[in-house]
Amino acid sequence: MKVFRLSFLFLLLCGSAVAQNADSVMFRKLFDEALVNGNSYQNLEYLCKKIGPRLSGSANAQKAVEWxxxxxxxxxxxxxxxxxxMVPHWVRGEKETAKILVGKTQISVPIAALGMxxxxxxxxxxxxxxxxxxxAELAVLGEKGLKGKIVFFNRAFDPKPIETGIAYGGAGDQRRSGPTTAAKYGAVGAIVRSLTGALDDYPHTGTTLYLPDGKNIPCAAISTKGANRLSTLIKSNPSAPVKFYFKQTCQHLADVLSYNVVGELKGSDKPEEIITIGGHLDSWDLAEGAHDDGTGVMQSVEVLRILKATGYKPKKTVRAVMFMNEENGARGGKKYAEEAKRLNEKHIAAIESxxxxxxxxxxxxxxxxxxVRMIKTNWQSLLEPYQASSLTVGASGTDIEPLGIVPGVVLIGFRPDSQRYFDIHHTPADVFENVNRRELELGGAAIASLVYLIDQHGFPKN
Amino acid sequence: MKVFRLSFLFLLLCGSAVAQNADSVMFRKLFDEALVNGNSYQNLEYLCKKIGPRLSGSANAQKAVEWxxxxxxxxxxxxxxxxxxMVPHWVRGEKETAKILVGKTQISVPIAALGMxxxxxxxxxxxxxxxxxxxAELAVLGEKGLKGKIVFFNRAFDPKPIETGIAYGGAGDQRRSGPTTAAKYGAVGAIVRSLTGALDDYPHTGTTLYLPDGKNIPCAAISTKGANRLSTLIKSNPSAPVKFYFKQTCQHLADVLSYNVVGELKGSDKPEEIITIGGHLDSWDLAEGAHDDGTGVMQSVEVLRILKATGYKPKKTVRAVMFMNEENGARGGKKYAEEAKRLNEKHIAAIESxxxxxxxxxxxxxxxxxxVRMIKTNWQSLLEPYQASSLTVGASGTDIEPLGIVPGVVLIGFRPDSQRYFDIHHTPADVFENVNRRELELGGAAIASLVYLIDQHGFPKN
Structure with missing residues (x-):
């Protein structure tokens, strides 16, 4: 019996080694296809250069859907x-203007209206x-200190966290909730330091959240250099109050019918089980939405292309979803989840880039x-040669989070290196030229590899 | 006795945990100093913008030494x-010109003389x-096929390796040894496809190695787009031979006295034991030598600055070395090793960026x-939160390799992400604007952290 048991154990180990080896061979195929015959870079070029900015409700957003x-x-x-x-339709209007007013001196500074x-x-x-x-300072200043004033939110990005997303999270309340909170105390406008650790002249737009009470005040992002200048002038003029002037013509138009765009490879064994990969098709109006989120959208399409090109027949249905309206409403993600629920779809996993x-x-x-421990035990070593083996508990993505209403789905965020993202995020610098071909392709291949593992093995049970 | 032994084990484990915790606290201090008060980015800006290209023997190289x-x-x-x-002094002369000649058609293509x-x-x-x-093809073609001809080496970068340095290694023999090998068969010139995976108009310079036999032929790098064009024209004109014209006025001048620049924090406990961190101060003449290797040089200085700023007193002597002449001779690295040997210096470790x-x-x-296994066991978890925990057996750096003649030294290469390096390597695009502040600072902090561990604990013994 002892011999039998040992032989059995040996066979089990061999079986496991063979499976691991087959996975490793498949990984290499997926990466080779991405790196040698990759399409995502040229597709991204088309999306950025031939279509361009594509905020929800715009003609470009519709072009992006069709293309x-x-x-x-x-x-x-x-x-x-x-x-x-149905998506909101907010338009920026004319280019904004802003000036710091110190006595008779007027100093122009770069601003951009916050989205919405x-x-x-x-x-x-x-x-x-x-x-x-x-x-919190607003409550201390109260109506007495704020009524009729413009509030300038100037808390900087914390440079210490290694992941820049943590700094973004730490400063983000100023943009999201600052203006409405200032409005409560009678402020007439709000200016928010751009959410970036970089020091430059780009204002970074992004959505502000208004309360339904209708007490909305105009608000804009100011570049970090502009913010520093404004702050210095305030501090160096303690007796003479510094004034600020800004003008913007942004407005809300009627909601527009738009679309999530979905592509599928049908499962050969369990077609009812779905693995979704997605990014968002809409982008801010200031640039080409290259990294945010043209890359995620084109990687999602590429995952399906790569799987198909290698001749792989997925057991489960693999779906690429181009979500609409992540930037100013996240309605595409909500709609996708509602439909999944309504149709009783069995979602196994969703990955967002x-x-x-x-x-x-x-x-x-x-x-x-x-x-995550089990995933690391079983899969981390496969990802190590591809330098994509950091597997952590954490957030997934705005568009797939609503899918949490579907029981049993595992929500996953693709994590690229975060150092450069907030230099260009929501600015005119988010253009195709700032995307590196290999970085983009490696991301698509890494996602394809994870999709393959989930498709082949399901999530590990021990 | 059993109780005693267990208690002893417990104390040992506690001691180890305390040490680990102290290391982790120190890591955080080093990274905070780098990210909050970092100097490397502004120093790099000075080196790139106020000094600029600094090939060995040039006036700029001397300025860089002094600064x-x-x-x-x-x-x-x-x-x-x-x-x-003493360093070689090679100068490019006038901007090179090159043309593909097909019948009466002349097509200009971008080239740059190979260094030396x-x-x-x-x-x-x-x-x-x-x-x-x-x-290998040259031997097949022989003198009959090559005499009087220009040889065009056109093997492309292999896109499949994840580390781009592997592709560089795989294609590099064409630049280093292609021209001399072609000369043996009577070729009159050599054109080498630029060593990059990117498809663009930049010729990438870099050193070619001549044999001492004096049979030297002029050689140049051609941009990848130029190489593709030339190759296509050759293939589409099988009956009419395609000719190539190029002109360059580069030359060798007399050797020049130059310098490695060395800075030290003296060890408080074992000053005779040395940990060296280095990069090379010289750069190619086509751009600012930002990534190659201004970043390595400024990170090396920054490591000492960070250690000092946190109040850390190193036990061993920590040395920052700005090596001269890595690009076209590596004489600074050789000299440093010779001096270390001559002075009987006890080098514990050398790290190159x-x-x-x-x-x-x-x-x-x-x-x-x-x-490496022991280093991983003991130190990898400390580096994980800083995303710098890939610890492998591999190459170190051209400047520190000669130090291998000193017994007992461990040679270490700092490994940043490799995806973008060869897009700009040895081209006019290697400029300050292509360096990201946080990426640079994180690198300096990671090196400082490793230096701290080696200084505190020596290399792990189990």
Whole structure:
């Protein structure tokens, strides 16, 4: 019996080694296809250069919907379809202007209206400016200190966290909730330091969240150099109050019918089980939405193309989803989850790539530490040669989070290196030229490899 | 006794945990200093913008020597000195010109003389061009096929390896040994496809190795787009031979006295034991030598600055070395090793940063797998939060390799992410603007952390 048991153990170990080896061979095939015959870079070039900025509700957003649908049809995916979703339609209007007013001196500074902001009156807003570092300071200053003023939120990015997303999270309340909180105390405008650790002249746009009470004040992002200048002038003029002037003509138009764009490779064994990979098709209006999130969208399409090109027949259905409206409403993601629920779809996993097309680091799992431990034990060594083996508990992505309403789905965020992302995030610098071909391709291949593992083995159970 | 033994084991484990915790606290201090008060980025800006290209023997190389010496003196390092070294003095001369000649059609293509190449005759070289993919093909073609011809080495970078340095290694023989090998068969010139995976108009220079036999032919790098064009024209004109014309006025001048620049923090406990960190101060003449190797040089200075700024008193002597002449002779590295040997210096470790100032991945150790296993066991978890935990057996750096003649030294290469390096390597695009502040700073902090561990604990013994 002892001999038998040992032989059995030996066979088990061999079986495991053979499976591991087959996985490793498949990984190499997927990476080779991405690196040698990759299409994502040229597709991204088209999206950025031939279509360009594509904020929800815009004509370009519609062009992007039509083009990505055609692109996936051209690849011969098993099913390509549109999913209707009503989206907000906010427009920036004319280029914003802003000036710091110190006595008779006027100093122009670069601003950009925050997404979803109301415009100013035609003559602009001019008022004394009050600098704060946190929302908590507003309560201390109260209506007495803020009524009729422009509030200037100037808390900087914390340079210490290694992941820049942590600094973004730490400063983000100023943009999201600063303006509405200032409005409560009677402020007439809000200026927010751009959410970046870089020191330059780009204002970084991004959505501000208004309360439904209708007390909305115009708000804009100011470049970090502009913010430093404003802060210095306030500090060096303690007796004479510094004023600020800004004008913007942004407005909300009626909601527009738009679409998530979906492509599928149908599962050969369990077609009812679905693995979704996605990014968002909409982008801010200031640039080409290259890293945010053209790269994620084109990687998602590429994952299906790579799998198909290597001749791999997925057991489960693998779906690439180009979500609409992540930037200012996240309605595409919500709609996708509602439809999944309504149709009783069995989602096994969803992976989002929405942190830029930078060199891969790994994946974060919005799941239990126990599952991540098992994933590391079983799969980490396979990812190591591809430098994408950082597997952690963490956030997934705005578009797939609503899918959490579907029981049993594992939500996963693709994690590229984070160092450069917030230099260009939501600025005119988010252009195709700032994407590196190999970094983009390695990301697509890493996602394809994880999809392959989930498809072949399901998530590890021990 | 059993209780005693267990208690002893417990105390040992606690001691180890305390040490680990102290290390982790120190790591955080080093990274905070680098990220909050970092100097390397502004120092690099000075080196790139105020000094600029600094090929060995040039006036700029001398300026860089003087400025880095002053910089380190300004930081109050314990000892700053110059180490004399005679270096070659090669100059490019006028901008090169090159044309593909097909019948009466002339097509200009971008070339750059390879470093150390001889010039062409005044009228340039014009000859039929023969494309090869490897040096082995030359032996097959022989004198009959090559005499009087220009050899065009066109083997492309292999896109499949994840580390781009592997592709560079795989294609590099064409640049290093292609021209001399072609000369043996009577070729009159050599054109080498630029050593990059990118497809663009930059010719990438770099040293070619001539044999001492004096049979030197002029040679140049051609941009990858130019190479593709030339190859296509050759293939589409099988009956009419395609000719190539190029002219370059580069030449060798007399050797020049130059210097390695050395700064030290003196060890408080074992000052005779030395840990060296280095990069090379010289750079190619086509651009600012930002990633190659301004970043490595400025990180080396920064390591000493960070250690000092945190109040850390190293037990061993920590030395930053700005090596001269890595690019076309590596004489600074050889001189440093010779002096170390002559003075009987006890070098414990040497770390080189010469793969660009990109986001850190880890370190490679030119040592036994057994040592790397022990280093991983003891130190990898400390580096993981800083995303610099890839610890492998591998190459170190051109400048520190000669130090291998000193017994017991461990040679270490800092390994940043490799994806973008060869896009700009040895081209006019290697400029300050292509360096990301945080990536650079994280690299300096990662090196400082490793230096701290070696200084505190020596290399692990089990």
């Amino acid at each position: 990505t649908k055609k692109l996936m049809e051209g690849y011969g995916f098993d099913r390509v379809y549109l999913q209707e979703v 902001s109301v415009g100013t009156p035609k003559a602009g807003v001019t008022a004394e400016v009050v600098e704060v570092q946190s929302l 929405d942190e830029g097309g930078f060199t891969p680091r790994g994946f974060s799992f919005q799941s239990s530490p126990a599952l | 880095t010496k002053k910089l380190m003196e300004g930081y109050g390092f314990d000892r700053v000195y110059l180490q004399e070294v 190449s001889v010039g062409t005759p005044k009228a340039g070289v014009t000859a039929e061009v023969v494309e090869v993919q490897s040096l 010469d793969e660009g100032g990109f986001t850190p991945r880890g370190f490679s150790f030119q040592s036994s797998p057994a040592l």
